[in-house]
Amino acid sequence: MAQNIQNLLRITSNVLTKSITRTSYKNGIRMLYSESALGLDGYKKSRKNVQMQFADMSDKFREKMKVYANDTSSSMIFTEDLKNMLFLVNNSTEDMQLLLKMMIKFHSQNSQMRFGSFIFGPVVMRTYHFLDQVDEALAAFRNPQLDGFFDQQTSYQLLMDMLHNHGRFAELRNVYEDLKTKPTIDPKRPTILVLAGCFKENTPDSMKYALDVWQTLKIKGTQPMRRSVTFFAGLALNQGRPEITVEVISSIRDFNYVTIRNLKVAALAELDRLDDILPLFRISLSNDNGATSKQTYTEDVIARVEAAIKRSGLGADSAIVHMVRRLKENDHITHTALDSIIGSEIAHYVVDPEQRRSGNYNNPRFPNQRYPNQRYNNYDNNGSDQERSFRSAYNPRQRLGLKDLV
Structure with missing residues (x-):
């Protein structure tokens, strides 16, 4: 009986993971929207x-x-x-x-x-x-x-989406630069696409451009949308700047978002801040009320935590090791890569x-x-x-x- 319940929870968790990382394809190209x-x-x-x-x-x-x-x-x-x-x-x-x-x-x-x-x-x-x-x-x-x-705004967004889908990142940024000259157009949604392009390109130059975009938004007092936050935070993590990731995602206070949760833990692990990860894991375990409400972590994020544990020389009886073991035993680990959930499909209607x-x-x-x-x-x-x-x-x-x- 207990084994059947565990199998059911595992299946439900996998279904939830697939829904989180749903994707659309067009002519073999993965679409963001x-x-x-x-x-x-x-x-x-x-x-x-x-x-x-x-x-x-x-x-x-x-x-x-x-x-x-x-x-x-x-x-x-x-x-x-x-x-x-x-x-x-x-x-x-x-x-x-x-x-x-x-x-x-x-x-x-x-x-x-x-x-x-x-x-x-x-x-x-x-x-x-x-x-x-x-x-x-x-x-x-x-x-x-x-x-x-x-x-x-929608015309810019559709054009930028095409350029993003085809990996034409330089032209994507050029179109975004043109948009910045249009004071009547709200840049929030197009900013998602330009930062998505920077994340997908994942180069030092794209990191520099994304940082400029972010600083400009902050100077103007514009609050970036959550997907802009996660794309920029993910790029910073991939470019070896976890300290930027931690600062950027601090603007999103809701820990229930799977991308925010995973990005924060991954960045803290890269900074060897294991003591700061402990309360986050405790929250996830304490909120475990069944498969439909599990707070999950991706395998590669947990791998970063385990690498940080190894660097710190902590033993098997340490609190963080115990937490990781409990997360695995209770099916809080998904077989999805962090980059995949960051780039998951955006399904909201654009007007x-x-x-x-x-x-x-x-x-x-x-x-x-x-x-x-x-x-x-x-x-x-x-x-x-x-x-x-x-x-x-x-x-x-x-x-x-x-x-x-x-």
């Missing part, structure tokens, strides 16, 4: 609906857009033209070029006279993200003819502050719940506004988007 966190799930649903509505008319629509997007054409690119193209575009060179030309012409028109309130930047970046077109996304972002087009103010999104937890200023429009939850439903088919005699002028 889940699709829902980036609004990609909503984008995919809208894409499917539009493609069904256009059916066999998409080629005709493209031919019309090639004419309208031409510099010599007097025709305008309307809001719904660009909307529809964003959900019809594929990875072909022709489609990528057409989309860029449409964006440039639309942005040029709207710099002189803006009719609608649709925020295109995040949806464009979701399109590039969905198609895994990181080079096209970066080129559009840097195109001087699209200046201001991507001045939204651009500008979209929040304008009401251009749904509550992700309650899809049918509208925010106060959404009463008269039809929105979906792909992270930007859908001002009106799409037409069921393309009519070559009636320009799509004409109603935006009415």
Whole structure:
């Protein structure tokens, strides 16, 4: 009976560990943010609906857009033209070029006279993200003819996520530097990504850059988000600066976070501060009320503690050795690496502050719940506004988007 209970607790603990370290992959690349966190799930649903509505008319629509997007054409690119193209575009060179030309012409028109309130930047970046077109996304972002087009936190975040996923850390930092010149954009969430890139790169240069980012945040009085804290603390630990790790995570007082707990113990072990680890282990053991509430430690963190014990020359009867043994016997040790839980998936929904103010999104937890200023429009939850439903088919005699002028 006792053995069966122990096996059940071990299985439950393993399930909890897997949920903590869940990951998403795209084209074999591990993603930091889940699709829902980036609004990609909503984008995919809208894409499917539009493609069904256009059916066999998409080629005709493209031919019309090639004419309208031409510099010599007097025709305008309307809001719904660009909307529809964003959900019809594929990875072909022709489609990528057409989309860029449409964006440039639309942005040029709207710099002189803006009719609608649709925020295109995040949806464009979701399109590039969905198609895994990181080079096209970066080129559009840097195109001087699209200046201001991507001045939204979510647009920066989506681009930076693509660069992070592809390991293009220098370009990731360059985009972050550009963001710092935009006083209207909150840097908190993009800071997670730039520090995640530094953590993943794990070099002296990335450590230096991360330290500069951290000091700038502190000077400005900005409180970093918890994931920013853990990425920077983890980088400092990996770069042989455990004293920085201890100081950084002191801003997070909740010991129940598995990353905070493990980082603190690992850093203290590297500093041979075993007496400071003892109370932390006692808390974990005293809070053991079953598998669902166990405070766990990763194998590599416990290995650091054991190495510190060996360096200190403590015997088998010492309190810290006894604590480590009890943690192992009571299944407080997981078979997960510390770096893995630091880089675990971020599943929270991302909303651009500008979209929040304008009401251009749904509550992700309650899809049918509208925010106060959404009463008269039809929105979906792909992270930007859908001002009106799409037409069921393309009519070559009636320009799509004409109603935006009415």
